[in-house]
Amino acid sequence: MTKPRKGAKSQPAARHPRKKPSIEAIMAERGIVLATLAGIPKRDRRDVEAEVLLNAWNAVRRGLYRPDPRDKPRDALRKWLHGIAWRLASHYVHSAYVRRAVLHPSPLGFLHEPVGIDMHAQIEAREVLDAMASLPPWQVDALLSVDDPESLAAYARRRKMNPHTAASRLRIAREALALRLKRWRR
Structure with missing residues (x-):
């Protein structure tokens, strides 16, 4: 058993039992994921969507999906997927790749330009x-x-x-x- 946090009287306990939705149930809720990722450019949206679904499935396999039993199963899954998508969208927007990317209308045009002597x-x-x-x-x-x-x-x-x-x-x-x-x- 690990030591409790400094100032805590005991380890925090899991509040709700583990649930294991199928991958089909997760995939059926792609709409909420895509709606959450609406601010991400189209060229990267599919990649971030795949990352969201993969992270959700890995979390389910590790037993981290513990919805509130009072919520409807579909609503709980949608809220949970929205949270994962929102966090990954935030990571994407604040990543160095996105902040430093310089877009050019025809990037292959650089290949045909002669390299001049400085x-x-x-x-x-x-x-x-x-x-x-x-x-x-x-x-x-x-x-x-x-x-x-x-x-x-x-x-x-x-x-x-x-x-x-x-x-x-x-x-x-x-x-x-x-x-x-x-x-x-x-």
């Missing part, structure tokens, strides 16, 4: 390469170690130096490169 990026890359060429060779070597697939410790071992020395050289090289770029861009 001149600004090329100029910046040339500036960085020119600045790196003006640095001492040990600083260029330290900067290029960042792109190496091995770790900085393996880079230091290969050159028979202390890993802290390698890290210090990398820091000095980064500072020197930043200073050169800052002077050139003025």
Whole structure:
């Protein structure tokens, strides 16, 4: 037995007995689910509906459907399905996918557009390469170690130096490169 919640005198007991409606009974109430999901775009409504029905069926199998015996069975099932649909619709509306989606009338049109050369990026890359060429060779070597697939410790071992020395050289090289770029861009 698990411990009661802090401040509670005992565990909360289930109020009503478990019921197991059939999957056919759940599917027959799709109308209430679809009415609840009316605010969701049509392209996603079928997916959310399927998720609602699947979650409802899984909850029934786990014994979580405990309707009030005073309610009519169909009314109790409809209220319960409405609650599940309402919660999943809320999750859908607040999901990152929906908030960040950018709709385009013809998304496949992006495939046929030529990819242009970004001149600004090329100029910046040339500036960085020119600045790196003006640095001492040990600083260029330290900067290029960042792109190496091995770790900085393996880079230091290969050159028979202390890993802290390698890290210090990398820091000095980064500072020197930043200073050169800052002077050139003025």
